[in-house]
Amino acid sequence: MAGHPDKGGATHDDSARATGHRSEVTLTVNGTPHTLLLDHRRVLLDVLREDLDLTGSKKGCDHGQCGACTVLVDGRRVNGCLLLAVTLDGSEVVTVEGLADGTGEPHPLQKAFLDRDAFQCGYCTPGQICSAVGMLAEAAAGHPSHVTDPAAPSGRPVRLDAAEIRERLSGNLCRCGAYPHIVEAVEDVI
Amino acid sequence: MEPFGYVRAGTVREAAEALAEHPGARCLGGGTNLVDLMKLGVERPGLLVDVSRLPLDTVEELPDGSVRVGATVRNSDLAAHPLVRDRYAVLSQALLAGASGQLRNAATTGGNLLQRTRCPHFQDLSKPCNKRTPGTGCAAREGTHRDHAVLGHSEQCVATHPSDMAVALAALDARVELDDGRTTRAVPADRFHRLPGDQPERDTEIRPGELITGVVLPAATASLPSAYRKARDRASYAFALASVAAVLSTAEDGTVAHVGLAFGALAHKPWRAERAEAALRGAPATEDAFAHAVERELQAARPLRDNGYKVPLARNLAVDVLTRLAARRTRPGTLQEDS
Numbered sequence: 001m002a003g004h005p006d007k008g009g010a011t012h013d014d015s016a017r018a019t020g021h022r023s024e025v026t027l028t029v030n031g032t033p034h035t036l037l038l039d040h041r042r043v044l045l046d047v048l049r050e051d052l053d054l055t056g057s058k059k060g061c062d063h064g065q066c067g068a069c070t071v072l073v074d075g076r077r078v079n080g081c082l083l084l085a086v087t088l089d090g091s092e093v094v095t096v097e098g099l100a101d102g103t104g105e106p107h108p109l110q111k112a113f114l115d116r117d118a119f120q121c122g123y124c125t126p127g128q129i130c131s132a133v134g135m136l137a138e139a140a141a142g143h144p145s146h147v148t149d150p151a152a153p154s155g156r157p158v159r160l161d162a163a164e165i166r167e168r169l170s171g172n173l174c175r176c177g178a179y180p181h182i183v184e185a186v187e188d189v190i
Numbered sequence: 191m192e193p194f195g196y197v198r199a200g201t202v203r204e205a206a207e208a209l210a211e212h213p214g215a216r217c218l219g220g221g222t223n224l225v226d227l228m229k230l231g232v233e234r235p236g237l238l239v240d241v242s243r244l245p246l247d248t249v250e251e252l253p254d255g256s257v258r259v260g261a262t263v264r265n266s267d268l269a270a271h272p273l274v275r276d277r278y279a280v281l282s283q284a285l286l287a288g289a290s291g292q293l294r295n296a297a298t299t300g301g302n303l304l305q306r307t308r309c310p311h312f313q314d315l316s317k318p319c320n321k322r323t324p325g326t327g328c329a330a331r332e333g334t335h336r337d338h339a340v341l342g343h344s345e346q347c348v349a350t351h352p353s354d355m356a357v358a359l360a361a362l363d364a365r366v367e368l369d370d371g372r373t374t375r376a377v378p379a380d381r382f383h384r385l386p387g388d389q390p391e392r393d394t395e396i397r398p399g400e401l402i403t404g405v406v407l408p409a410a411t412a413s414l415p416s417a418y419r420k421a422r423d424r425a426s427y428a429f430a431l432a433s434v435a436a437v438l439s440t441a442e443d444g445t446v447a448h449v450g451l452a453f454g455a456l457a458h459k460p461w462r463a464e465r466a467e468a469a470l471r472g473a474p475a476t477e478d479a480f481a482h483a484v485e486r487e488l489q490a491a492r493p494l495r496d497n498g499y500k501v502p503l504a505r506n507l508a509v510d511v512l513t514r515l516a517a518r519r520t521r522p523g524t525l526q527e528d529s
Contacts, residue, residue: 145286
């Protein structure tokens with residue numbers, strides 16, 4: 001998607017109403033509320049990077065195929081490049097910048113990625129980590145995956161082995177091929 | 191992307207009215223396909239009607255034992271729901287075989303049914319495509335078509351429908367509920383999608399101004415042994431080259447009591463294997479009988495230059511899945527192997 005016609009003067013005009021091709025949207029990002037007047041074409045990823053200066057979330061393919069833009073919206077991992085920001089009014093967004101605790105201590109997954117050297121160029125890493133955070137919550141809530149035994153009882157937490165981690169993180173591509181260490185890093189925090 | 195208006199519908203009637211007033215409008219669910227197509231310039235709606243917050247986000251059992259799935263239930267939640275996992279295993283498995291965790295968290299039941307083909311020519315504005323722009327021709331028929339249809343295609347279009355979920359719904363005899371704000375109607379899931387014929391721009395039987403409000407999973411196929419199997423180029427996160435959804439129960443004497451069989455990635459719609467089903471009803475539930483019936487179904491296949499591999503692939507998938515299901519005891523509420 002080329003450009004973002006609303007960036008600039010109109011973006012923070014709180015008096016404007018939802019008419020025409022723009023709407024007022026309130027997003028709480030990493031705990032901080034932001035009210036923005038946004039062109040309907042703007043996707044969450046671009047708003048995070050360009051309006052809120054949160055450049056941790058990366059634009060890889062911009063078509064929902066690589067996972068570099070993965071963030072948590074209302075606790076669920078999603079592709080920020082495919083979510084129109086206007087649809088998210090009232091939502092809570094957490095990006096890789098918001099994973100550390102209040103004292104600035106990195107999230108256990110961030111530490112594990114460092115300890116395991118789970119990246120080379122690092123471009124996919126914020127998406128990998130946000131995806132892993134969401135994935136661990138899904139497994140704890142009993143969500144099955146393609147490799148979960150269909151006979152496993154529904155509603156119970158799913159034990160994650162390497163095959164489960166690989167399948168559940170398949171929406172995050174790593175062109176450097178750091179997958180073995182990514183799997184080990186996730187195994188470290190289970 | 192073209193500029194567009196946006197309205198968040200609070201009720202089904204509001205959504206239907208917005209669709210009726212703006213012929214160029216599109217319903218927005220999770221947006222995982224529509225937003226991508228808008229970025230590509232394939233879709234240029236003047237108005238998006240956001241239906242993702244409609245109160246259609248529940249899975250519930252109805253008094254007759256059927257299960258109603260609201261149109262805005264997310265694919266990941268549907269796959270994990272105990273009613274679906276325990277009674278309609280094939281549906282849970284099909285959903286989990288599709289897309290990625292992130293996409294399944296956003297994608298809705300209604301949106302999954304209304305997603306468009308992933309034919310690369312459909313997505314490429316520089317190529318002719320009768321589905322995207324009627325009358326321009328088909329770049330796939332003589333071009334890149336390894337992933338395309340072997341059954342039911344037309345001179346105009348050889349695209350396949352990409353959904354895994356819809357294949358399971360067809361095999362389960364599910365119904366798709368539609369609402370235009372005044373009246374509701376239900377269409378059998380295996381009749382909801384169309385073959386291309388000379389109108390490939392029409393993917394489904396949905397009428398202008400209608401929206402999908404839900405899907406009903408019938409009591410008749412609840413808790414029958416069922417499974418989904420998908421062949422793809424990667425172990426995960428890829429569209430099917432061929433897939434099969436099967437529901438099978440056997441009688442005491444080892445004959446087929448109930449069978450529902452549908453193929454994915456072979457046609458413009460989930461391909462309900464009606465000939466194979468007819469051949470199998472009352473027949474012995476044996477590998478030989480399954481092979482004979484599936485081959486009979488696939489006799490209708492007309493592969494293109496580069497996708498003939500799909501026919502034996504689909505055959506082998508179907509025979510394998512049916513044979514494994516026949517080895518299970520029909521025991522409501524469980525998926526345990528016979529031992």
